[in-house]
Every structure is written in C-alpha cells, then in structure tokens.
Amino acid sequence: MSGYLVANRRQFGKLAAGLALSTALPGLGVAATGEPFKLGALNSITGAGGVYGPGMLEAIQIAVAEVNNAGGAAGRPFQVFAEDDQTKPDAAVLAVKKLVDITRVEAVVGIWSSSVQLATLPITNAAEILSLNTCGAPEIETEDKLDLVWQFYASNAIIGRAFAQIARARGFKRPGILAYNNSTMLAQANYFKKAWEDGGGEIAEFVVYEPNQTSYRTELDRVLSKNPDIVSLSSYSPDVTILLKEWYQTGQECKFIAPGYSVTQAVGDTLGPDITSGIITVSNVPASANEAYQVFVDAFKAKTGREPEMFAAAAYDMVITLALAMELAGPDAKSPEIASKIRSVTNAPGTKVSTFVEGRDLIKKGEEIDYEGASSSLEFGSFGNTTPDFGVFEFVDGKVVLKDVMKLEA
Numbered sequence: 001m002s003g004y005l006v007a008n009r010r011q012f013g014k015l016a017a018g019l020a021l022s023t024a025l026p027g028l029g030v031a032a033t034g035e036p037f038k039l040g041a042l043n044s045i046t047g048a049g050g051v052y053g054p055g056m057l058e059a060i061q062i063a064v065a066e067v068n069n070a071g072g073a074a075g076r077p078f079q080v081f082a083e084d085d086q087t088k089p090d091a092a093v094l095a096v097k098k099l100v101d102i103t104r105v106e107a108v109v110g111i112w113s114s115s116v117q118l119a120t121l122p123i124t125n126a127a128e129i130l131s132l133n134t135c136g137a138p139e140i141e142t143e144d145k146l147d148l149v150w151q152f153y154a155s156n157a158i159i160g161r162a163f164a165q166i167a168r169a170r171g172f173k174r175p176g177i178l179a180y181n182n183s184t185m186l187a188q189a190n191y192f193k194k195a196w197e198d199g200g201g202e203i204a205e206f207v208v209y210e211p212n213q214t215s216y217r218t219e220l221d222r223v224l225s226k227n228p229d230i231v232s233l234s235s236y237s238p239d240v241t242i243l244l245k246e247w248y249q250t251g252q253e254c255k256f257i258a259p260g261y262s263v264t265q266a267v268g269d270t271l272g273p274d275i276t277s278g279i280i281t282v283s284n285v286p287a288s289a290n291e292a293y294q295v296f297v298d299a300f301k302a303k304t305g306r307e308p309e310m311f312a313a314a315a316y317d318m319v320i321t322l323a324l325a326m327e328l329a330g331p332d333a334k335s336p337e338i339a340s341k342i343r344s345v346t347n348a349p350g351t352k353v354s355t356f357v358e359g360r361d362l363i364k365k366g367e368e369i370d371y372e373g374a375s376s377s378l379e380f381g382s383f384g385n386t387t388p389d390f391g392v393f394e395f396v397d398g399k400v401v402l403k404d405v406m407k408l409e410a
Contacts, residue, residue, distance in 0.1 A: 043084065044112045047088055058304055085111070114137035121144060176203065176232070177231065180209065180235050180239060185235065237267050277397075285389050296313055314373075317375045342380060347379050
C-alpha cells in the first residue's frame with residue numbers, strides 16, 4: 001500500500017534500537033519493580049510480509065512503552081528482543097530458536113505469516129511459552145494442543161465463509177476459484193467452496209496454481225472457460241498482480257473477490273483503475289468505534305507520522321492483552337498461567353476497558369474486565385481464535401473504498 005514502510009536490514013536495526021530505547025526510560029512513568037519480562041518480537045521485516053512487519057513492530061513498541069510507563073504488567077517491565085523472520089519458515093525457526101533457547105523469552109508476539117507460525121509453533125509449545133499472531137491457517141487451531149497460540153486476525157476458514165456470504169448477498173450465481181497452492185490459501189478456498197455449496201450453490205471451476213510463475217494464463221483460462229460471474233482469488237500480491245493483468249488482456253467480463261492483504265492499494269496503483277474497477281476485497285476492519293483504536297492511532301501517528309496499516313492494531317492488542325493477562329495472573333505466573341487468563345481479560349462479561357491502565361486498575365480492585373481492542377472486540381473462542389467484523393471494500397477510480405461492514409452469519 002502506498003505510504004507503507006518496506007524495511008531493509010538497516011531500517012530493522014533502527015526499529016530494534018527503538019525498542020531498546022523504549023524499555024530504558026524509567027523516568028517517563030511509574031518505575032517497575034519486578035523482574036523484566038522478556039518479550040520476543042518476531043516480525044516479517046523483509047520478504048513477502050515486509051509490507052506489514054515494520055508497522056507491527058512499531059505498534060509493539062508503542063504498546064510496550066504504554067505498559068512500561070505505567071509500571072509494567074504485574075510490576076514487570078517488558079524487555080523486548082526483536083528478530084526478522086524474513087517471512088520464511090526456515091529463517092523463522094532460526095530466529096525463534098535464538099529467542100527461546102538463548103535469550104529465554106517468555107512470549108513471542110507479532111507473527112504475521114501462517115507458514116512462520118506453523119514452523120515455530122512446535123518450538124514455542126515445547127518451551128511452553130505464548131505465541132501471538134495474525135495468521136489465517138485453520139490448522140494452527142488444532143496443532144496447538146496447549147492453548148498457548150492466539151490468533152488476532154480471522155482464520156482463513158472464517159474469511160472463506162465471509163467471501164461466500166458477500167458474494168451471495170451481491171447476487172453472484174457462478175463463482176470460480178483460483179487458489180495458491182499452500183495450506184493457508186487452500187484452506188481459504190476450500191472453506192469458500194464449502195460455504196457456497198452448503199448454501200445450495202455450485203462452483204463453476206476450482207483451480208489450484210503453483211506459485212512463482214511468470215504467467216498464470218493456463219490456470220486462468222481454465223477457470224474462465226466455465227464463464228464464472230465472480231472468481232474467488234486466494235492469492236498473494238505478487239501472483240495476484242500477474243493474474244489480474246492477464247485476466248484484463250482476455251477481455252472477458254468477470255468480477256473478483258480477494259483478501260485485502262493481497263489486492264492492496266499498492267497493487268491497485270500498479271494495475272491502474274481500468275483493471276481494478278469493481279474488484280471486491282475483504283479485510284478485518286479496525287475497531288474504529290472502540291476507544292482503544294483512537295488511542296492507538298493517535299500514538300502511532302505521533303510516533304511515525306503516518307496512518308497504521310491493517311495488522312498494526314492487532315500487534316498493539318497482542319501486547320496490551322498479554323499485559324492485562326499478566327496483571328491478572330500475578331508477577332510469578334508462567335506462560336501457561338498467563339495464557340489461561342487471556343479469555344478472562346478479553347471476553348464478556350466484565351467492565352469494558354480500552355487501555356492497559358484502565359484494565360489494570362479494575363483488576364487490582366478484583367473486578368472483571370472486557371478489553372475492547374484496537375483491532376476488534378477480541379472475543380476469543382475455544383481455539384484461541386477471533387471472529388471480527390469484516391470490511392467489504394471496492395476499487396473505485398483506482399482507490400480502495402470501504403463499502404460495507406458485515407458480521408459473519410452464525
């Protein structure tokens with residue numbers, strides 16, 4: 001997306017240095033008295049997730065400063081150790097081993113990619129430490145046997161259902177599917193198919209494509225040969241850019257629905273309004289009605305001079321949620337005990353709170369709280385997953401425009 005920071009290693013060094021600075025300013029707030037809580041920030045600073053990772057790391061910085069300036073969580077200040085997972089499972093494994101085995105972090109926050117989460121989950125679970133992410137692969141829910149992994153973004157099982165609900169509501173009758181061949185995108189496509197067929201519809205064509213091609217014309221022609229009125233694209237930005245260019249060259253009328261993190265404004269700027277006109281994208285919408293969102297946005301803009309992107313609010317919520325759960329669990333609590341308190345501080349019932357200090361003060365009085373996050377209201381299910389509101393966006397004159405906000409039907 002235009003205006004987003006795409007970091008390189010030099011920029012990552014500056015961001016990581018900023019984290020160290022933010023934890024070393026005791027004069028700015030109430031002095032923490034407990035032992036530092038070592039927090040690993042595992043972000044996609046480079047690679048395919050490099051569009052989002054830097055903003056997520058900056059959001060983590062903001063939340064850490066908020067907690068530390070208030071005296072820490074249960075009196076323990078956060079001490080952050082940042083690593084770049086490069087949006088690659090093998091690099092992520094090395095990075096998380098460094099965090100877990102050498103640095104001895106007690107939780108990992110900020111994971112963006114499902115492949116990174118799935119690769120590092122066995123390591124963090126073996127060490128019995130928390131892992132907080134914005135991933136979409138549904139199998140994360142079942143791979144985590146210890147209730148230590150928490151998803152702050154909708155899983156692709158939910159997004160697939162949302163696609164079907166939106167397409168049906170807009171009157172489409174013959175959807176086709178193009179899906180990138182990996183676990184998270186296939187899951188999104190399969191859940192779309194299931195939701196569509198459960199509603200009595202039929203899929204015109206379902207095509208799985210292999211990534212890293214210079215052309216997807218063969219796969220595109222297969223799905224277009226059945227004359228779909230809309231194609232569900234379970235794709236990432238690099239391949240979706242090629243696919244949409246090649247579709248436009250065919251001259252065939254068709255609409256597309258895709259995740260907001262793949263058909264971004266930056267993709268729209270590259271393709272131009274003639275190609276993107278009418279494309280529907282779907283994303284979690286920030287909880288703009290929640291006070292936590294405005295507090296976060298003001299802090300983010302003051303720090304960075306720009307608007308936060310879609311995953312930054314979730315990264316901020318990871319730290320505030322963790323801090324509130326620590327506050328409830330007590331200063332000596334280990335990760336499993338802290339994890340067991342996450343639903344207690346985020347799910348109803350309880351007094352709604354929008355900041356760490358608000359929640360902490362009520363916890364100290366023995367009251368129940370319900371943290372209404374910056375990213376969503378954060379009601380976690382039995383598998384540590386959330387079902388947020390979705391924004392339905394369309395490209396109008398080359399710009400992404402929010403058209404509707406929807407709740408997923410039960």
